[in-house]
Ligand SMILES: CC(C)(COP(=O)(O)OP(=O)(O)OC[C@H]1O[C@@H](n2cnc3c(N)ncnc32)[C@H](O)[C@@H]1O)[C@@H](O)C(=O)NCCC(=O)NCCS
């Protein structure tokens with residue numbers, strides 16, 4: 001099915017459907033942009049970026065872009081499915097089905113390379129949660145706040161967590177790397193992060209990004225500092241799988257040290273970042289979970305910016321939170 005065909009099958013003429021379509025296309029665009037912005041941010045330790053393929057033999061920047069773009073329809077479908085719905089078992093299973101189809105589509109585009117599995121999970125849940133929340137806010141005028149941005153980010157991730165905590169009864173027994181790591185090290189990965197409401201995005205990635213911007217740091221460095229802030233604390237199952245506990249501890253220490261030196265916008269911090277990248281590549285470590293959560297941070301950042309902008313026009317009022 002072509003992309004145009006798959007969209008036209010989504011579009012039916014009821015009013016609620018028109019609203020849902022509008023938000024869904026918007027969210028799909030933002031999600032793809034967040035994935036491409038994450039991929040193009042350079043230099044990222046051990047990850048695919050504009051300079052090199054990091055610790056990956058089978059990926060490059062064009063593949064990351066193609067993969068991200070192929071997922072637009074997946075995010076649109078997730079937003080569509082969630083608009084006007086409750087966070088319940090049935091929605092969890094519908095999103096899981098769309099997510100698995102998205103993964104399949106991604107694997108066809110990348111010829112079998114796992115470019116964005118973890119990202120489909122994180123950004124997919126955030127997409128569904130945002131769409132569900134937008135429908136509630138639209139129809140019940142429930143947002144009453146002068147700091148809509150913070151409320152939106154917390155609300156969206158709480159809803160995402162509620163959805164994630166339902167069991168997907170149709171999930172195949174995958175024997176994934178994450179499952180292996182959980183058994184071996186007893187640490188939760190992508191699933192745990194979502195079930196807890198993305199604490200590494202809400203409490204770490206977003207505040208680091210906002211603080212760096214507040215200090216007048218250029219956007220590229222602000223994003224790199226946000227990534228390092230997440231790296232300093234995240235139990236990334238990709239690192240654990242390839243390098244074990246010691247690799248995780250060393251990764252976290254190196255990220256912390258750069259931030260302690262003033263971050264990537266300082267000369268010392270920048271040199272340390274380049275050395276960190278070389279170290280990761282030399283050891284074939286890849287912080288894929290960190291990359292996903294940076295993408296999730298950028299995605300939520302763009303959603304809340306968009307909602308704030310809407311608040312001056314339609315459909316939100318910043319003071320009443322309701323439809324104007
Ligand atoms: C939950 C998922 C990520 C599988 O998790 P699991 O840990 O078992 O698998 P896997 O080893 O493949 O890891 C997935 C990816 O998560 C990312 N990741 C690793 N550690 C972390 C972490 N601490 N926090 C967040 N993401 C992480 C990495 O990119 C990694 O590649 C997901 O792929 C899944 O279940 N998909 C099924 C379809 C589905 O339910 N979709 C819902 C869409 S809303």
Ligand SMILES: Nc1ncnc2c1ncn2[C@@H]1O[C@H](COP(=O)(O)OP(=O)(O)OP(=O)(O)O)[C@@H](O)[C@H]1O
Pocket residue numbers: 038039046047048049054056064114115116117118119120177238241242286287288289291292
């Ligand atoms: N820029 C990036 N570079 C590399 N990985 C990324 C990037 N952005 C996101 N990722 C995430 O990293 C994950 C891939 O990591 P990894 O290569 O460790 O997984 P794998 O293929 O399952 O494991 P392995 O390569 O060890 O066999 C993807 O699921 C994706 O979501």
